[in-house]
Amino acid sequence: EVQLVESGGGLIQPGGSLRLSCAATGFTVSSNYMSWVRQAPGRGLEWVSGIYSGGITDYADSVEGRFTISRDNSKDTLYLQMDSLGAEDTAVYYCARADIVAGLPLVNWGQGTLVTVSS
């Protein structure tokens, strides 16, 4: 069974850094497209970043240069390093997997981890 479990969220001061983790079971992270999606309180979904099986990465303009997506193939874990955090980054962060072989977009999601940026 495919499962994604995020961790690493919490309260952080403006300007600070945080690293989110997403532990995957039931599939191989390095063989799939993985993504981070966030949702600010009371707002809609916002795609943040993605990493393809070949290692190509991409970012939303709102986080480009501040966030870095990566993965540890040996641990089947996805990461999101977040630097220079601001209040606008306060959100629930979800990791999600696309099943490229089956032709499915973001089909498996974690439960989300809350990041609150506040002094």
Next chain:
Amino acid sequence: AIQMTQSPSSLSASVGDRVTITCRASQGIRNDLAWYQQKPGKAPKLLIYAASSLQSGVPSRFSGSGSGTDFTLTISSLQPEDFATYYCLQDHNYSLSFGGGTKVEFK
């Protein structure tokens, strides 16, 4: 980046109603569009992919159509469990983007 404009942002409907939600892309995306349902405090759930393909386990009252820039999600007969927020997602290029969402509420 491709912009996705979703409408309406909210609607009120009754059980049994036919509901239609639209999504327009700022440029052509072939059929690279998906629809999601999200309930409060929960992760999104994939309903439709490739514009019109029903995800496994999703009731047949949900359907999708469209190609290019204009897409539609239809719920043929709204059920109590369908009151939720719906989002479109384009995965045409590396940078994905969501529509703004449509909240379906009780009339």
